[in-house]
Amino acid sequence: MPDITPFRALGATTMLAPVPAVLVSCRGTQPPYDRDNLITVAWAGTVCSDPPMLSISVRKSRFSHAQLMQSGCFYVNLVSQELCRATDFCGVRSGRDVDKFAACGLTPVRLDALPETPAVAQAPICLACRVHSVQELGSHDLFLARILQVYVQERLFGEKGEIVMERARLCAYSHGEYRALGRMLGFFGYSVASPEALARRMPPRPRNGR
Amino acid sequence: MPDITPFRALGATTMLAPVPAVLVSCRGTQPPYDRDNLITVAWAGTVCSDPPMLSISVRKSRFSHAQLMQSGCFYVNLVSQELCRATDFCGVRSGRDVDKFAACGLTPVRLDALPETPAVAQAPICLACRVHSVQELGSHDLFLARILQVYVQERLFGEKGEIVMERARLCAYSHGEYRALGRMLGFFGYSVASPEALARRMPPRPRNGR
Numbered sequence: 001m002p003d004i005t006p007f008r009a010l011g012a013t014t015m016l017a018p019v020p021a022v023l024v025s026c027r028g029t030q031p032p033y034d035r036d037n038l039i040t041v042a043w044a045g046t047v048c049s050d051p052p053m054l055s056i057s058v059r060k061s062r063f064s065h066a067q068l069m070q071s072g073c074f075y076v077n078l079v080s081q082e083l084c085r086a087t088d089f090c091g092v093r094s095g096r097d098v099d100k101f102a103a104c105g106l107t108p109v110r111l112d113a114l115p116e117t118p119a120v121a122q123a124p125i126c127l128a129c130r131v132h133s134v135q136e137l138g139s140h141d142l143f144l145a146r147i148l149q150v151y152v153q154e155r156l157f158g159e160k161g162e163i164v165m166e167r168a169r170l171c172a173y174s175h176g177e178y179r180a181l182g183r184m185l186g187f188f189g190y191s192v193a194s195p196e197a198l199a200r201r202m203p204p205r206p207r208n209g210r
Numbered sequence: 211m212p213d214i215t216p217f218r219a220l221g222a223t224t225m226l227a228p229v230p231a232v233l234v235s236c237r238g239t240q241p242p243y244d245r246d247n248l249i250t251v252a253w254a255g256t257v258c259s260d261p262p263m264l265s266i267s268v269r270k271s272r273f274s275h276a277q278l279m280q281s282g283c284f285y286v287n288l289v290s291q292e293l294c295r296a297t298d299f300c301g302v303r304s305g306r307d308v309d310k311f312a313a314c315g316l317t318p319v320r321l322d323a324l325p326e327t328p329a330v331a332q333a334p335i336c337l338a339c340r341v342h343s344v345q346e347l348g349s350h351d352l353f354l355a356r357i358l359q360v361y362v363q364e365r366l367f368g369e370k371g372e373i374v375m376e377r378a379r380l381c382a383y384s385h386g387e388y389r390a391l392g393r394m395l396g397f398f399g400y401s402v403a404s405p406e407a408l409a410r411r412m413p414p415r416p417r418n419g420r
Contacts (some may be wrong), residue, residue, distance in 0.1 A: 149262055
């Protein structure tokens with residue numbers, strides 16, 4: 001166990017980490033919002049297993065906020081290391097001024113679950129979502145959404161049909177920085193797993209640190 | 211940009227990744243719930259910047275669910291690599307049967323923000339939270355909470371009073387696996403930053419991969 005050191009109080013602030021930074025793709029139904037757009041959201045999380053649901057929080061002032069309110073649909077596109085720069089860009093530029101798909105060299109693709117809404121063809125995984133409710137919390141509105149369908153790039157599947165998530169090369173966001181996911185520390189249940197399961201599923205431990 | 215490959219539809223499922231896996235510490239007010247307890251939550255996220263708020267989702271059947279309903283308070287304790295095994299354990303065992311603090315060798319500590327509620331002394335960062343609302347979604351209840359105070363271990367502070375998050379050695383949870391956070395890919399705004407800012411803040415690029 002790590003040493004116990006004193007705590008310093010920082011005040012009330014958002015410090016949950018790491019969080020996902022995802023590309024949310026959307027399109028409104030009325031001008032000027034009826035065009036494909038992207039917004040980066042780090043205030044996102046899974047909120048329910050059954051039915052599968054997630055949340056994203058978006059400021060009312062965002063161009064995408066009106067798009068989400070009009071259509072009630074969006075995709076959450078997971079972010080690979082290759083998409084990290086585009087993800088940052090889509091978090092600091094507005095769809096009012098820029099065609100972000102074009103500016104980032106990304107391809108909007110239509111998938112069956114939400115035929116009117118663009119997904120990101122380059123994303124390793126896209127989650128089709130339908131808005132369930134919108135709640136005003138303060139700076140951000142909380143969109144709770146049902147996950148209707150999950151699309152996974154074919155290249156992520158292993159020989160037995162399993163998803164080899166490492167191939168997605170996902171990023172995390174932590175205290176203002178994008179970070180690659182590093183080495184595997186364990187699998188769900190490893191703390192109580194049998195020696196056989198550990199031998200089968202745990203990678204050999206590296207000599208030092210991460 | 212990565213190659214575009216076809217997508218395969220998986221069905222409706224929870225696939226947002228990476229997500230945080232955090233240790234939530236809590237204590238009820240009435241027997242048998244009036245004892246210090248820990249629960250691991252991966253369905254967690256920041257939901258608002260101002261006021262600072264986060265969400266955790268917990269099944270009604272959990273021992274901790276009743277504790278949270280009674281007290282309306284909890285800590286979100288961020289998880290370092292050193293706490294990863296304890297975090298897994300606290301996700302597969304119930305506080306009905308086990309004193310999880312003792313079983314994991316963790317120390318409950320009282321901090322000013324929530325004097326009745328234990329925080330984890332070994333956690334790099336602890337967020338004191340007060341429940342704002344509880345919503346039934348299905349398998350999980352969604353607890354929205356105000357972040358009242360953030361406690362950061364002294365050892366995480368750099369010379370200029372900044373938080374050196376790397377020292378927290380945080381973990382992420384992705385598709386059933388705990389992963390260390392790896393190399394820094396960029397900082398918020400790096401896609402539009404000046405060459406001077408990039409030179410100052412970006413680490414030298416490694417020769418290969420992650």
